[in-house]
Amino acid sequence: MADPPGQGDALSVLVVDDHEVLGRGLALLLRTEGFEIAGVAQGLDHATVLLARRPPPRLAIVDLDLEMASGFELITTAHAAGTRVLIYSDGIGLRLVDAARAAGADGLASKACRLGELVEALRTVGAGQCFVDPRFRGSDDADPPQRLTAREREVVMLVAAGLTGEEIAGRLFLSPDTVRTHIRNAMRRLQARTRAQLVALAAQAHEIELPRDARRG
Incomplete structure (x- = not known):
């Protein structure tokens, strides 16, 4: 056998x-x-x-x-x-x-x-x-993941494109602290533990579309 x-x-x-x-x-x-x-x-x-x-x-x-x-x-x-x-x-x-x-x-x-x-x-x-x-299995919180705000989607798109927090702040005319807050809130909404997971889950939920540059490691 x-x-x-x-x-x-x-x-x-x-x-x-x-x-x-x-x-x-x-x-x-x-x-x-x-x-x-x-x-x-x-x-x-x-x-x-x-x-x-x-x-x-x-x-x-x-x-x-x-x-x-x-x-x-x-x-x-x-x-x-x-x-x-x-x-x-x-x-x-x-x-x-x-x-x-x-x-x-x-x-x-x-x-x-x-x-x-x-x-x-x-x-x-x-x-x-x-x-x-x-x-x-069965470890999610009772509350379902929430949708991202328009600004959070914009920030996550730039995270996916490989920009640093400082670069995102400059691109969107925000302070670095505000960018960090948006990322933190987006991670909480999508139940992500890292920025890489945030990008993956946002793309999977059709919150963002991965830019071409983010698809190559």
Whole structure:
């Protein structure tokens, strides 16, 4: 009887994380668990190059908080290469789960998980199944996410374009403190924990349209 995918054969995994030390550390841990590491990428451009290799990796574990763009942007490229995607995030809540599923992610794991749990998630996704970390289930607040104001959408669009707070302040003729307040309020409304999540969730909710420059890491 043949072994299920990911049991008899070493699963090849591409690690995508914008923090080099964390990405390489994760790759080292996964290698000790029997995974074949297809590479460690720090951004979307590098990940796209590694996905183009033949044969492509079976799996990609993608940090949702990639610098300048959401990990969601990589999912379509990965699927086109025949690679399944496990999103790896410290965000919580059903809204994030919905956004990941809508973007086509094959699984969602929490950065708070133990190594054994992450291994289980990767093997589950590698076997062609979906995986959602229990930490992401039923943890949203009772109040649904709110719509952004017009000014908040304007600020978030500029965050997505890669502008700093100071640059946004200059562009919109606002003080840096006011810009920070708009970002903080937008994060609260969309239940985002980081600016990268804010951009991803705002785009997923059709609050903003990602500029082309924000889609490349």
